[in-house]
Amino acid sequence: MYICPMYSSELIKGTLKTIVLKLLSETKQMYGYEITQKVKAVTESKIVITEGALYPLLHQLEAEGVVTTETVNVGKRIRKYYTLTQTGNEKAKEKLYEFAEFINTMNILLDLKPNMKYV
Amino acid sequence: MFSLTEDQIAFIENDIRVRGITSSDLRIDLLDHICCLVENESDGTENFELVYERILLLFGAKGLREIQDETNRLLTFKHYYIMNATMKISGYVSSIMILLGAILKINHLFPANILIVSGVFFFTVLFLPLMFILKYKSEEESNRSILLSIIGGIASIIISIGVLFKIMHWPGSLSLTLTGAVLLVLGYLPVYFISIYKKTTNKINATSTAIILIAFVGLFLSANKNDMGKNYADSLLQMNENTNQMLSFVEVQNKINYKKIDERKAIDSMAIRKIKLLRAETDELDTYIQNLKTHLIACAENISEATAMNVKLEDLHDPGEYQIPTSLLLMPSNSDSPYTAVKLKNKIEKFKQTISNRITSDVNLTDLNTDSTREDESWELMNFRNIPLAFVIHRLTQIELAVKTTESILLNQLQ
Numbered sequence A: 001m002y003i004c005p006m007y008s009s010e011l012i013k014g015t016l017k018t019i020v021l022k023l024l025s026e027t028k029q030m031y032g033y034e035i036t037q038k039v040k041a042v043t044e045s046k047i048v049i050t051e052g053a054l055y056p057l058l059h060q061l062e063a064e065g066v067v068t069t070e071t072v073n074v075g076k077r078i079r080k081y082y083t084l085t086q087t088g089n090e091k092a093k094e095k096l097y098e099f100a101e102f103i104n105t106m107n108i109l110l111d112l113k114p115n116m117k118y119v
Numbered sequence B: 001m002f003s004l005t006e007d008q009i010a011f012i013e014n015d016i017r018v019r020g021i022t023s024s025d026l027r028i029d030l031l032d033h034i035c036c037l038v039e040n041e042s043d044g045t046e047n048f049e050l051v052y053e054r055i056l057l058l059f060g061a062k063g064l065r066e067i068q069d070e071t072n073r074l075l076t077f078k079h080y081y082i083m084n085a086t087m088k089i090s091g092y093v094s095s096i097m098i099l100l101g102a103i104l105k106i107n108h109l110f111p112a113n114i115l116i117v118s119g120v121f122f123f124t125v126l127f128l129p130l131m132f133i134l135k136y137k138s139e140e141e142s143n144r145s146i147l148l149s150i151i152g153g154i155a156s157i158i159i160s161i162g163v164l165f166k167i168m169h170w171p172g173s174l175s176l177t178l179t180g181a182v183l184l185v186l187g188y189l190p191v192y193f194i195s196i197y198k199k200t201t202n203k204i205n206a207t208s209t210a211i212i213l214i215a216f217v218g219l220f221l222s223a224n225k226n227d228m229g230k231n232y233a234d235s236l237l238q239m240n241e242n243t244n245q246m247l248s249f250v251e252v253q254n255k256i257n258y259k260k261i262d263e264r265k266a267i268d269s270m271a272i273r274k275i276k277l278l279r280a281e282t283d284e285l286d287t288y289i290q291n292l293k294t295h296l297i298a299c300a301e302n303i304s305e306a307t308a309m310n311v312k313l314e315d316l317h318d319p320g321e322y323q324i325p326t327s328l329l330l331m332p333s334n335s336d337s338p339y340t341a342v343k344l345k346n347k348i349e350k351f352k353q354t355i356s357n358r359i360t361s362d363v364n365l366t367d368l369n370t371d372s373t374r375e376d377e378s379w380e381l382m383n384f385r386n387i388p389l390a391f392v393i394h395r396l397t398q399i400e401l402a403v404k405t406t407e408s409i410l411l412n413q414l415q
Helices: A016-026 A032-042 A051-063 A086-110 B006-018 B024-041 B048-057 B064-076 B080-106 B112-138 B143-167 B173-198 B200-225 B228-263 B269-301 B323-330 B341-359 B379-384 B389-414
Strands: A067-074 A077-084
Touching (some): A016 A032, A016 A077, A016 A086, A032 A051, A032 B024, A051 B024, A051 B064, A077 B024, B006 B024, B024 B048, B080 B112, B112 B143, B173 B200, B228 B269, B228 B389, B269 B323, B323 B341, B323 B389, B341 B389
């Protein structure tokens, strides 16, 4: 689902939802292309989200009531902005907390040190 | 950064639609996304169509369509993985249960039927519906595939219930399996064949699948036609036919003998008395047995005794019916009726006694033996308990033949 030059897909499978929820909780409202570009920029192209993964997820989140959409005319086309709902905000916190816990556990388990060269 | 013209946007929107994005909601997302990509990838001097083609390559081999499929899967199919897992588990469990049940059944071991019934139950109630729902969801949502899934699902559920009925010898299996098979052959197969055949790469696959399916249905139907029950019935009819032929042969011989005796004057009066007694006794027992047969057929087939008199074994509607003959012949509550197994036994005994006491003791009556050959069961139970009507009638005809043969032997002795 991801095109990721650096990480194997098994490694980051399941993190997409967390990434999207976190970005939306930071930036009130975003459109699809903006999300992909933001991830690309922040991770210095180490993680690139594909459309094939992003849009199905966004539509699922909308159906679950985690996000709402708002359409805006941009020039000659329509742009759809995604915003977190109240539930969405809680869900974002929940997901982040869960992921942080996971990273902590992995730190202990694998004895990782920040910025260490592992080759 | 340059901006796309109205025509170019319209071109992209149309192209997305042609590539199979039917959901307008998703189309809005993808149109904006692709437009952003084109605008950022190009400075406006390049040929628009070339840039667009290059952008489309980013969407991978399966293209835009996969995004919609994945969206649909996530939206309408939240429980996809649970359903998939349930389908697989129920498939494995039910097929193992059926297989084990079949092995036990062949060896006549106890839990065979429980295993088979629950195996087919899981197969029919869980596996088949889930399989067809998942199959339908994974295919393109055309009217044809919906129809195909519904017909296929119903047909296979009917067939699998029919096979269960067949294995358990419950009534109605033939009509169930036939309905299912007809639905499969006339409904499912043509639609399936056409839809697969249109995808040219699958031609060999489609042809072989269709052939396998048709062959299985054919084998199944032929197996149904030549089942064991029919073979049994055929051989019983044949045996009964033979017995009837021998019976009429002996009857004709006896008539000739009686006629000869009537014509001959030089016979002593003692012999004449014995012959008359023999004839009377034989006729009495034979008439009783014939009436007994008529009575059984009339009750079991629910027809009048006058009609029942002319019903032959092959004309019986339900030759396998055993509850009515058993209750008529053996139930204590029926003991007032003139036609019971005990009364038949008594009549045979009386016939034998009359012969050995008053005609001759020098005759072999083993064919009319009414002693039980088993310790735990009387002659009546052994011969008539839970025995299908056709076999009961045949057994009674055999007794008739034994009576008439005894008559014939004695006639020859007395002449």
